[in-house]
Amino acid sequence: MSGTDFSRTDRDTRLHSVAAVWERAGFPPALALRHAEICLSLAGHDDRVPLVAAMWSNHGFPPADAVQRAEICLILAAPAPANRTPNRNRKKEAK
Template sequence: MSGTDFSRTGRGTRLHSVAAVWESTGFPPASALRHAEICLTLADHDDRVRLISAMWANHGFPPADAVQRAEICLILAAPTPSAVTRNRIERRK
């Protein structure tokens, strides 16, 4: 995916927003970005909250905190309605 595609879909923005959540807890940038990519990949999974909160729990966060951080990541990972609309228009061309 080119940089233009990232800008067009907003995926790059979502990726960096989720990475910022991981960085804010002390993860180095590369690790935060890797965790953010996993979150974006899991965002459409049926069991997404459990899977992402397990990632946080594996890093020592208490269960309630892990679930809350997972929910924040998923909110930030969700495409904006305008991005979804743009993607549909692009596919029709």
């Protein structure tokens, strides 16, 4: 599996995890996926929690609940650390 394939698979996993949070809150799959895409794009933004919490608030969730749901979404949207599992090539280079 190439690095591009791995990053695409990782992104898809994160996208579907975040979409599942929205779906469990009662959103239809297409809207959940759309909101998940937004969460992934905001994951690196400085004001990410208030921005995602505002999305939840705009759908009628109380402020504390909106912040909690935003934090969950952003945790799931965050990319995995780059050094989590070295591949075989990196092991050979280290020797």
